[in-house]
Amino acid sequence: MSDKQKGLVQACIHVFPNAAHRFCVKHLHSNFSTAGFKGEALRRALWAAAKATTPAEFVRKMEEMAAIDLDAAKWFDDKPPSQWSRAYFSTHSKCDMLLNNICECFNGKILDAREKPIIEMMELLRLYMMQRMQQNRDMARQKWKEYMYCPRIIERVQKRMDKATQCFPFKSNDDLYEVSCPYGDHYAVNIKEQTCSCRRWELTGIPCPHAIAALWLAQKDPMLYVSSWYTVETYLKSYEGAICPMNGEGNWEKTDVDGPKPPLYGKIAGRPKKQRRRTADEEQQAKEKKAKKMSRVGQVIRCKYCL
Structure with missing residues (x-):
């Protein structure tokens, strides 16, 4: 599952030729809004079509979208429904997910590591994954031992x-x-x-x-x-493998291979951005949330000790 960034479709076909490729519906809706199709009615219509589980239901939901805005429904003509609607998902994987929240959660956990140099970044990721996998094993063995299913x-x-x-x-x-x-x-x-x-x-x-x-x-x-x-047995099998511990950098074996070098680009003017760029709908939600807050302009502030 990808967020529909440029080049990912071709990359997935090349690297994973036998895998099903889905689009995150939230990112699909962001592109849909950027194309000019905004509003709560169209958002609901898009999600209804994505959640449809049969082809007949999918056709009905797309007809309802066309009744709201015909051009909005035509926007999906070059987007195969097998990549974003449950009605055409394969039943082999036993997975009906429409969002790439797993990737977003992982990205949220590695924010500190992403700012480090390459080797230090990889070491932080290795250590995090090693601990995370063991935590999941311990949780399944200790807390779920009386359950057959998760x-x-x-x-x-x-x-x-x-x-x-x-x-x-x-x-x-x-x-x-x-x-x-x-x-x-x-x-x-x-x-x-x-x-x-x-x-x-x-x-x-x-x-x-x-x-x-x-x-x-x-x-x-x-x-x-x-x-x-x-x-629970299958869950434990998925975490059966372990990431092995490693010695510190001082004990690494010396090789003739050159170490990784920094990328060849100049420093960009201004302070480096740490937060990810918000999508159009997220910006709108942030503005609406800010508009609901009470303004303190013109309010007289008094010290509680000087009253």
Whole structure:
């Protein structure tokens, strides 16, 4: 998943030819706003299309966007929906993420390291990752040992169970069910294949409310149908490897290879920027937040000791 910067599409095709490439919808919306399509209605329409899980629902949401602004809907003509809408995501990865928050969190953690020289920066990153991986291992072994699945997944299943109470399942045979929802929609559930026509089960590996309603009618535990990717055992396997400790620089082996040299560019005038550049919508949000604050202009300030 990338933030749609220039050159990343070509780079991902070259470096990761067999991987699916998605765009962060927040960054996509920033480009959408920069192109002149602003407003809360268009923002909601974009997110509704991105969150659609079936092609039919995606088409309806895009038609609703076109009803608001036809040019806004045409802006997406050269952007494959498989890169930004759940309706066309592959079900192989069991991941329906629309944001690259993982990258943003990592960038937030390494702000101090990014200002250092190359070798010191890499050493700080290595030390951070070594500790972080061990912290995750300790957390899973000590706090999650009584769980089969990770706690957040259990919370997600519980929320879907709450929604499933509003669904009405009808049995076709031992594996096939039709589920009616409060808003009049009907969905086909196949317990054996672990599929639902809403595609949420296949996208995430977690039974959707329709599937849970069908499983309840079949007198089966929905937790037994959660993907094995979410078990604590799988979580520990993902952190099985470790970054090995290293000696200090004074004990490094001497080689004939020249050390890294600083980049060949001159010093830019002014104080170096440490904060990242805000997007257009973030600037607007900051202005709105500032406008809500009370102004102190003209207010008489008195010392509490001199009253």
